[in-house]
Each structure stands twice: as C-alpha cells, then as structure tokens.
Amino acid sequence: MELYNKSAAELSAMLKNKECSAVEITESVMSRAEAVDGDVNAYITLCKESALEKAKAVDAAIAEGKELGALAGIPIGIKDNISTKGIKTTCASKMLENYEPPFNATVIDRVNANDMVITGKLNMDEFAMGSSTENSYFKKTLNPHGLDRVPGGSSGGSAAAVAARECIVALGSDTGGSIRQPASYCGVIGLKPTYSSVSRYGLVAFASSLDQIGPLGTSVKDVAMLQSAICGYDKMDATSAYRDYPDFAALLSTDVTGLKIGIPEEYYGEGIDAAVKTSVMNAVRELEKKGAVVKNISLPSTSYAINAYYIISSAEASSNLARFDGVKYGYRAEDYDSLVDMYEKTRSEGFGDEVKRRIMLGTFVLSSGYYDAYYKTAKLLQRKIKQEFADAFSEVDVIITPTAPSKAFRIGENTDNPLKMYAADVCTVPINIAGLPAMSIPCGDDNGMPLGMQIIGKDFSEQTLFNTAYAYENIMGGNLCKMPEIK
Ligand code: GLN
Numbered sequence: 078m079e080l081y082n083k084s085a086a087e088l089s090a091m092l093k094n095k096e097c098s099a100v101e102i103t104e105s106v107m108s109r110a111e112a113v114d115g116d117v118n119a120y121i122t123l124c125k126e127s128a129l130e131k132a133k134a135v136d137a138a139i140a141e142g143k144e145l146g147a148l149a150g151i152p153i154g155i156k157d158n159i160s161t162k163g164i165k166t167t168c169a170s171k172m173l174e175n176y177e178p179p180f181n182a183t184v185i186d187r188v189n190a191n192d193m194v195i196t197g198k199l200n201m202d203e204f205a206m207g208s209s210t211e212n213s214y215f216k217k218t219l220n221p222h223g224l225d226r227v228p229g230g231s232s233g234g235s236a237a238a239v240a241a242r243e244c245i246v247a248l249g250s251d252t253g254g255s256i257r258q259p260a261s262y263c264g265v266i267g268l269k270p271t272y273s274s275v276s277r278y279g280l281v282a283f284a285s286s287l288d289q290i291g292p293l294g295t296s297v298k299d300v301a302m303l304q305s306a307i308c309g310y311d312k313m314d315a316t317s318a319y320r321d322y323p324d325f326a327a328l329l330s331t332d333v334t335g336l337k338i339g340i341p342e343e344y345y346g347e348g349i350d351a352a353v354k355t356s357v358m359n360a361v362r363e364l365e366k367k368g369a370v371v372k373n374i375s376l377p378s379t380s381y382a383i384n385a386y387y388i389i390s391s392a393e394a395s396s397n398l399a400r401f402d403g404v405k406y407g408y409r410a411e412d413y414d415s416l417v418d419m420y421e422k423t424r425s426e427g428f429g430d431e432v433k434r435r436i437m438l439g440t441f442v443l444s445s446g447y448y449d450a451y452y453k454t455a456k457l458l459q460r461k462i463k464q465e466f467a468d469a470f471s472e473v474d475v476i477i478t479p480t481a482p483s484k485a486f487r488i489g490e491n492t493d494n495p496l497k498m499y500a501a502d503v504c505t506v507p508i509n510i511a512g513l514p515a516m517s518i519p520c521g522d523d524n525g526m527p528l529g530m531q532i533i534g535k536d537f538s539e540q541t542l543f544n545t546a547y548a549y550e551n552i553m554g555g556n557l558c559k560m561p562e563i564k
Contacts, residue, residue: 082242084294084299085148085298089149099149106243107129116219117218117237120154121169121215122167128152134192136150152193152194152245154247155199156247157198157201159279160185160279161178166198181279183278183313201233201234203428205231206431207431212431217488226262226486227490228262229261229501235259236265236267237263239294240295241561246294248291251288251290251291253390254506256291257516257517258480258502261519262484264519266294266297267300269515273318274537277316283397290307296558298326301539304539323540325539329543331547335368335370336368337472339373341476343376343377345357345358348500349483352484354479372472378461382503386507392452393439395438474534476532480528482503514534515532516543
C-alpha cells in the first residue's frame, strides 16, 4: 500500500520503527496531490518545497533521537481561512487573493509545535459562506467519489483532499456545518469541536459566536489525535475555555455498553432522503447490538434553526467583513474619485455574490426598525434550541442524526437557488447554534456516493463522540473511509 493511503496513526508508528522516513511520506503525498489535483482541485496553494524542508528537519530530529510530537512528520492540509505566516491565506476571495498574513493562527503554531508537515492551503467557499465550495473565487473543487458532484462546503477542499489522500489529515472550520457536511459528502470523518475548545485566533472571522476550527481525517484515531494537538486554552482568544483536555486517542474505547443514544424524530422527517435515514438507522442498530440503548426523543424547535442561523451568522458577518475596505490590507479598486467611491468599488469588485448577499442580509436584520423582528427573535430561538438540547442530554449521552439530507448534489444543481442551498445545512446548523460538539462519520452510500451520520454530544464530551465513532468503525472492520476511484 502506498504511504499516502495510510492513516496518521499508522504512519506515525512506521516513522517510530524506522520503516519509512518523513521525507518519503511527504513525497508520496505530494506526488499523489500532483497526480490527482488536476481533477479534484482541492488546493489553492500547494507548498511542496516548504513541506519537503520540514520533512527533512523531522527526519534529522528523529536521527538525533529528539522527542517529537505524536503527529510529527504527518502531512496536513489547511483550509485557506486559517492564517499561515508567509503563506497566502485567501479565504477563496478576490479580496485576499494576494494576502500573506504576518502571523500564524494559534492552531498553526500548535501544528508546527507538533512537527507536522503543512502541505498547502485548501479551497473553500468564499469567506466560508456556502455548502458546496462553488462560491470560491478561484475554482470549483470536485467530489473525488463522483467528479460531477460537489464536495460540500464550505470546507470542501479539506474534505476532498483527505478523501483523495492528497493530505493525511486536514483542518477545516465549521460555522453551520462546514466540516461535517463536506465530510459526509466526501466519505471522511470530521469533527466540529465544542465552541471555545479550539482557539479561533487567526481564523478569518465569519460569524465569531459560531465559528470553530476542527480536524478531518480517514480514521477516528487520526481525528482524535489531531483534536488533542489543536485544542486547549489560548490567551489570544477571549472566548477560549480555560480547562484541560484528555489525550483523546489514548482513551479510545469500543465499549458502548449502556450508552444512551437519542434519536430525534425531527431529523428523520420530510426532506431527508430515504437512503440516508436507512443508512443512519442501520448504523444505530449495529451500536444497539453492541449494548447501546436507543431512545426516541424530540427537539421541537429544530425547524427554526436554519432561519435563526442565517440571521445570526449574517448579522455577525456583516460586522466582521466591514474590515475589508481597501485601506488596511487586501484588494483595493484601481480607479476611484473619493474615499467613499474607493470603499464602494473595492467591496463591489472584491466580494462575490454570496458574500454580498450575507452582508446585505446581516445589515438589514441589524438595522433599527428590523432588529427586534429579526435579530432579537433569532437570538430568542437560539436560547430555546440550546435549552432543548440541554433537556435531551439529561436523558441521553449522544444524539445521532443524518449529517446531511442527501448525498452530494450535482455541480450547479443549487447555485441559482440559495434557499435550497441553505437547506443542505438543516441537520448541522442547530449544533453550532447550541455550541455543542458533533462529528460526521461515513455510514454507507447511495449509489456509490458516501453518506454520513452525525453524532452530537453535550459540551466538552468529545471523548464520548470519539468512542461512539470508534465502536462503529470497529464494527465495520476498522475502515470507514473508502478510497475513491476519482472518475
Ligand atoms: N453552509 C453554511 C453557510 O453557508 C455553513 C458555513 C460554515 O459552516 N462555514 O453559512
């Protein structure tokens, strides 16, 4: 088996046993990316030289007998809204086409402290707004399992690159489902961590009260290892939780005896494909056979979550994106007559349609006269949705739902219909609204296209999520993420 087709945990063991070098791993992943990225289009920037240099340094450190991090030498791809010092961070926008941050995001410092090898920056929907990666200024990423379909979004580049083995693991960001939904469409594993557990310092802000960086990979253990590497208190992020986290991978267990699984009826109703419901429930039955206890529950306000999410996230986006004005950094229009004209032209030319739609929507719902009717109502709904989850978690340990209502849709299928596009997030946005952790793992397919199931937990219960996923991975023979044929 090629090195690029192995998990981080396997590669890490091989490195320790001197069965391969970090340079060999990086070379394998880089030639894989060069071979398939012409089809998949996952990367905006491929960092071949710096990756090989880093790999060489890791090999040298190993030769000297230095103590290295658990993920040392493992190639990792980074979503292009996470700041990387000296490496372009475009947010897939014309606005930041040539922007090189003068600093690293905290997660990048942690990735570096773990001696991981950054392979490059991955495509996404512009400023993380979208569900298909079709809103990128640069190119459309295609789904490695079916090149006529979207990889999901907004972390479509991260999910597609992991699925196609163009990197071993990746970082994405999730404001309303952007790690989990593409993970589901591309047949990989993705975690949206508890809000405040991973530092947002250096993540280009979309909706700050919902944004969260998280890991993607092809095995539960890899995702657990990467989460351990990136989570933890950071004084640079005022919302960072001050607490300690366990070594998730070391504590993995397949024992689900007595685990109480809640099945909320609202996530299995109209609008969810039959193939999705069947696959998810089959997976739940497998866990039940191993001793988990299944209980039907209700989360009645679920149907309001999409509305609340698009109001709250757009409101925050309209404020966060005010900084892109052509003055401080990023794109500036070439011809203008006055300061106001410069602002107008810069923002009209620099942002794509979806970003403009969100800024206008957000400005509208925050404007006097409409604030109470929209923004305030959305915040009240948020409280209700949070409370319903809290009540549910007094009875169950995890909640299992589909990650998305269907398999990946076709390129172009939803581009003219934003409301249909927003509906792709119906199962994921309530979790961000409530600040909870949730992960998506593959649980079957619909005519060859992967389907995902979402495991939701209470605040800071990542270990329970990992263990539930690990148990299912074990039941399925240890490998949930099939290698795509790329056609
Ligand atoms: N698809 C959702 C949106 O467009 C979620 C995006 C995200 O999680 N970044 O807002």
